Amino acid sequence: MRLGRRLAVAVCTLVVASGTAGPALAQDPAPSTLQVHAPPQRADVTVAAEVALAGEDGSPVAGATVLVERRVDGSWGSPVSLVTDADGRASLDVRLARDADDNVLRASYDGDAGHAASATGPVRLRLEKRSTRLRVSGPGRVVDERRVTVEVRWQTLGGLGVSGPVNLFRRDRGGDWRPAARVRTGEQGWAAITVRPRVDTRWKARARPLDWVTGDRSGVHRVDNVPPGDPVRLPDGAPRPRIELPAQPHAKGRGPHAVVTRVPGAVWRQMTGRTWHRGCPVGRASLRLLRINYWDYHGYRRRGELVAHADAVGQLAGALEELHRKHLPLRSLYREDRFGWSDRLHGADDYRSMAAGNSSAFNCRGVVGRPSTLSPHSYGRSFDVNTWENPYRSAQGTVPNEWWMSHSHARVAWRSTTHAVVQVMARHGLRWTYGTGDTQHFDAGGGPARMVSRWSLCGGVVCD
CATH class of the missing domain: 3.30.1380 (Muramoyl-pentapeptide Carboxypeptidase; domain 2)
Structure with missing residues (x-):
């Protein structure tokens, strides 16, 4: 009798244990990896920026929605929604800007039941620099006391204007090179200054590299200062003074100005x-x-x-x-x-x-x-x-x-x-x-x- 009672309790305990157990715990989503990549390209050219989404084992995550944002003038723009293909990839056409800070993307994926959310953080797309040519030009002569315009032109070898700072240098006859002006070329790559040199001068310019172009140094441009009056022409046999004096200061004001x-x-x-x-x-x-x-x-x-x-x-x-x-x-x-x-x-x-x-x-x-x-x-x-x-x-x-x-x-x-x-x-x-x-x-x-x-x-x- 006692043996039968023990057997009945054991069978009851087994039934209760198996009948009251809760559901099994769900597994955590597997980690995912999100990447953004684009081949190096020159500014003003459209490039395909590729988004790649993969699981923990590297297998592609297909059909996933990925949001891509671009930073312009320091602010993030509205996100663009992309859906990955069977290879876990999607692409976005991006026209590269000349300012490297405007070629920054970031992507995010909210995740799903099988894959955890992921994001890239800011990704800077690489720019290939264009080669440039810097030139200084203008009239080759100026009549003394009049003004002359010295021009600076900065362009790519393909003829695109380069907008940016350019340092202009000047050398007066008998002197050394010295800074003359810092100008900024416009969208057409052109800038100019107007000067009244009063002596023969030489001009050259230097531009440092920008995000999208190389720098350059110009050749030397010569501006000869010519007299406004007729020089004295002396006979060939006439003796010259034994003492040579330095030229006196340039005239002041108009006319004699006594x-x-x-x-x-x-x-x-x-x-x-x-x-x-x-x-x-x-x-x-x-x-x-x-x-x-x-x-x-x-x-x-x-x-x-x-x-x-x-x-x-x-x-x-x-x-x-x-x-x-x-x-x-x-x-x-x-x-x-x-x-x-x-x-x-x-x-x-x-x-x-x-x-x-x-x-x-x-x-x-x-x-x-x-x-x-x-x-x-x-x-x-x-x-x-x-x-x-x-x-x-x-x-x-x-x-x-x-x-x-x-x-x-x-x-x-x-x-x-x-x-x-x-x-x-x-x-x-x-x-x-x-x-x-x-x-x-x-x-x-x-x-x-x-x-x-x-x-x-x-x-x-x-x-x-």
């Missing part, structure tokens, strides 16, 4: 001990500084200066203004203190000034060849013009050369009162006092009575 001021402190310090010293018949208060534009022998407009007596500076300015209007040139117009002290003259070195062909006015010194006699230039009312081509017969001989004493020139050397320069001077009260004895010398009217009889004061010798 400016008369009292002698500034800095100028007076340069004059003292050269063109002025103790014992001179005039002082700083009686003198004026004239700055004025003139035409030089090369056909360019320069800005020179001279010091003259306050009573005469207006006449000198008027004469120089007319010389400018008539394009009658000067070699240079430096103050004579530039040439230093001369023991022979007891003033600034007029020998050096003449050897350079310089034109000048005030210089408290002795007469050339007769230093014990005070020169008319000591009063600031005398003006020597184009001294190399217009010599002076001194007591010790003709200076600065003898060749020009027997020659004339329609624009720069005169041997009679009919010459254009002599007539201009006369119209402004500047006398050609000594004629062919001192061809360079002119005197303003007025001044001390003792200046009227210079010929007798100098013992019958020209008194420059």
Whole structure:
């Protein structure tokens, strides 16, 4: 009886255990792998971006919906829905942009009962760089004081314009290369700057690589600065000055642009001990500084200066203004203190000034060849013009050369009162006092009575 009861309990327990067991647990979806790939290609070309979805064992996941997004200007665009084929693949046509940041895709898969969700993260499609050519061009010459446009053109070898920053470099005649401008080419690959160079210049450009193109360096473009006036043409046999002066600054303003001021402190310090010293018949208060534009022998407009007596500076300015209007040139117009002290003259070195062909006015010194006699230039009312081509017969001989004493020139050397320069001077009260004895010398009217009889004061010798 006890054995039967135990057997019945065992059978009941087995039935309950098998009848009350819950359903089996579902398995987790298998991991999946999502990839985006496209072959390298140049910008502005459409490429097929391929999406591949595979299971854990590498088997393709077919019929799955994959969302693909593209980033443009830093923001993700609306997703595009793709369905994988039997090979677990789908493709999307993408026109590659020139900016690499706009060629970024990402894909996502939400998963299904058998495969877990997956995503790629940002994937940058590779760009093949196009080769480029950078050129600098423009006119090959510019008339001085006028403007010229220097152009930059950056293109692919296929002719597409490249938009981007370009560094432009400039070298002035006799100088080194230096940065000139940073320009940005437009969609057509073109940019330009307008300059007024005033000297011969050379130009070149450099562009660094961009995402879609290589960089390049241009060749050198030359822009010659040509004079606005007619250069002086001297006879082949004419001697050249023994001293060559640097060109003075470019003209300032339009026309002669004459400016008369009292002698500034800095100028007076340069004059003292050269063109002025103790014992001179005039002082700083009686003198004026004239700055004025003139035409030089090369056909360019320069800005020179001279010091003259306050009573005469207006006449000198008027004469120089007319010389400018008539394009009658000067070699240079430096103050004579530039040439230093001369023991022979007891003033600034007029020998050096003449050897350079310089034109000048005030210089408290002795007469050339007769230093014990005070020169008319000591009063600031005398003006020597184009001294190399217009010599002076001194007591010790003709200076600065003898060749020009027997020659004339329609624009720069005169041997009679009919010459254009002599007539201009006369119209402004500047006398050609000594004629062919001192061809360079002119005197303003007025001044001390003792200046009227210079010929007798100098013992019958020209008194420059």
